[in-house]
Amino acid sequence: MGRAEDGRLLLLEAPLALFPGEVIEANVIWKARHGEGRVTRWVTRDPRRTEAACAVADLCGGCELWEAGRHGPELKRQMVADLLRRQLGEDQPWTWHPAPDEARRHRIQLHWDGASLGYFRRHSHALVPITTCPAAADPLSNAIPRLLEGIRGQALTTRPGRWELSTGSPADQVWATDERSRTWTLEPDGWHRATQPIRHRLGEAVLCHEPGAFFQVSPPWAAEAFGSLLRDWKVQGSTLFDLYGGVGLFSVLLGDRFQHRVLVESGTAAVAWARRNLEAAGLPAECLVADVAEWVPEGLGQPEDVILLDPPRAGLEPALCDRLATAGVGTLVLVGCDGAAFCRDVKRLSSAWRLEQLAVLDLFPLTSHVECVALLTRIP
Numbered sequence: 554m555g556r557a558e559d560g561r562l563l564l565l566e567a568p569l570a571l572f573p574g575e576v577i578e579a580n581v582i583w584k585a586r587h588g589e590g591r592v593t594r595w596v597t598r599d600p601r602r603t604e605a606a607c608a609v610a611d612l613c614g615g616c617e618l619w620e621a622g623r624h625g626p627e628l629k630r631q632m633v634a635d636l637l638r639r640q641l642g643e644d645q646p647w648t649w650h651p652a653p654d655e656a657r658r659h660r661i662q663l664h665w666d667g668a669s670l671g672y673f674r675r676h677s678h679a680l681v682p683i684t685t686c687p688a689a690a691d692p693l694s695n696a697i698p699r700l701l702e703g704i705r706g707q708a709l710t711t712r713p714g715r716w717e718l719s720t721g722s723p724a725d726q727v728w729a730t731d732e733r734s735r736t737w738t739l740e741p742d743g744w745h746r747a748t749q750p751i752r753h754r755l756g757e758a759v760l761c762h763e764p765g766a767f768f769q770v771s772p773p774w775a776a777e778a779f780g781s782l783l784r785d786w787k788v789q790g791s792t793l794f795d796l797y798g799g800v801g802l803f804s805v806l807l808g809d810r811f812q813h814r815v816l817v818e819s820g821t822a823a824v825a826w827a828r829r830n831l832e833a834a835g836l837p838a839e840c841l842v843a844d845v846a847e848w849v850p851e852g853l854g855q856p857e858d859v860i861l862l863d864p865p866r867a868g869l870e871p872a873l874c875d876r877l878a879t880a881g882v883g884t885l886v887l888v889g890c891d892g893a894a895f896c897r898d899v900k901r902l903s904s905a906w907r908l909e910q911l912a913v914l915d916l917f918p919l920t921s922h923v924e925c926v927a928l929l930t931r932i933p
């Protein structure tokens with residue numbers, strides 16, 4: 554973040570990290586109240602920059618912080634501090650939870666263009682061919698050449714398109730899912746059509762989901778980070794409304810700290826898995842396929858209940874925020890993976906809900922993305 558001479562805010566994006574104080578050239582598009590720029594050249598470089606430990610770091614659109622090296626987490630904390638100061642004011646306390654070194658992606662999206670397999674180049678649909686990915690869990694990285702082999706050898710779909718490689722927890726078996734959701738698993742003798750779901754053992758619980766469906770990118774670290782935060786914040790009560798609930802991660806993490814659970818999610822397959830996952834965990838729940846914004850009624854819940862919302866990046870719809878202002882529960886937990894949308898929603902909710910706790914989890918190491926979590930209580 555910078556400022557123009559006339560005081561306008563300038564939001565800058567840079568491949569490979571940007572340290573405060575570096576002098577750069579950028580292409581900037583000025584809007585009425587702010588500018589958005591992409592760094593094109595460094596005039597001075599911070600001495601803390603290190604050589605990227607990824608051969609395609611300067612081209613690939615997947616990670617932005619390779620050259621920050623071990624300073625990456627601190628740099629990211631400063632970016633988040635800028636955002637929160639700007640959006641929620643100077644005095645808003647928050648806690649920062651950096652990722653452990655071993656956190657790796659358990660899900661990566663590759664593209665096959667008929668000749669090469671790789672990631673998309675930054676801001677482009679051109680391919681950066683890759684044979685390995687140091688941000689991914691080892692079994693996924695090792696499976697990249699096997700995927701290419703499978704496509705070229707016609708054991709897999711050969712049509713150009715998107716591929717997702719994913720693994721469970723612990724990361725061992727690898728699934729490859731094509732754009733039409735057809736899935737194969739990697740065995741020692743090659744790829745075989747998959748029939749089994751992906752399984753994640755997270756502490757005591759096991760969560761299954763279909764290959765290609767949404768799940769946390771670094772599941773063991775996400776489960777540890779969310780689990781300890783919700784425990785420290787003493788999130789508990791009578792009924793948990795797990796909204797945008799996916800296959801039941803938060804219901805499972807909160808376990809028997811609630812007597813009843815209602816999970817609402819728009820994906821039919823995810824809801825079917827949520828039902829099975831929660832039943833297997835001994836946590837019976839009402840699991841509903843619905844659009845959260847349409848489902849949430851006026852006056853939802855009682856003071857001893859909790860509504861937990863984990864929407865997609867765009868955050869909450871304004872009409873849903875209005876409805877939540879009438880909710881009968883005593884506590885809201887809001888989770889958001891887009892910091893700006895998350896802050897906007899906290900502000901929209903602030904007529905009825907007081908922000909009590911705010912935490913930022915580095916669930917997406919090497920990128921500028923974070924997961925924000927807020928605990929809000931009803932203003933009497």
Ligand SMILES: C[S@@+](CC[C@H](N)C(=O)[O-])C[C@H]1O[C@@H](n2cnc3c(N)ncnc32)[C@H](O)[C@@H]1O
Binds near residue numbers: 769801803843
């Ligand atoms: C960020 S994910 C969170 C999933 C889950 N809480 C987890 O951590 O595994 C958001 C979820 O909301 C679902 N979703 C998206 N739009 C929705 C809507 N309008 N109503 C209900 N669910 C929705 C997606 O299918 C996805 O599973």
